[in-house]
Amino acid sequence: MKFQLRDFAFYPPQIQAYHQHLQRSQYWSPEQRRADTQVKLAQLLHHAVTNVPYYRRTLAPYRHRFANMIERLDLSELPRLTKQQIREHGQELWADNHADYRPSFVHTSGTTGTPA
Numbered sequence: 001m002k003f004q005l006r007d008f009a010f011y012p013p014q015i016q017a018y019h020q021h022l023q024r025s026q027y028w029s030p031e032q033r034r035a036d037t038q039v040k041l042a043q044l045l046h047h048a049v050t051n052v053p054y055y056r057r058t059l060a061p062y063r064h065r066f067a068n069m070i071e072r073l074d075l076s077e078l079p080r081l082t083k084q085q086i087r088e089h090g091q092e093l094w095a096d097n098h099a100d101y102r103p104s105f106v107h108t109s110g111t112t113g114t115p116a
Helices: 005-010 012-025 030-051 053-058 060-072 083-093
Strands: none
Touching: 012 030, 030 053, 030 060, 053 060, 053 083
């Protein structure tokens, strides 16, 4: 994760809370870790199908199976997002509430073999 100065200026409570979560969770049992992962996965899927136009469209047919996927911690039946799809549907991948999260663009020097 790449932090910027604004993250430390505007988000100290969130950073501190996440640090405390990590401190506590290192002592959890495997069952507690699994339950925490399931909760976070459920939140992520709910956010995606509620706020991201691309995922509203592409994940809608799978919504009724989310609970089972979360229970198994297995998302293998969901469609994979390819670099080409990102190019074609980039604007649809922005969450409707993206401004709430103050996103920033990050560029890498890596390549998948396909020119940008």
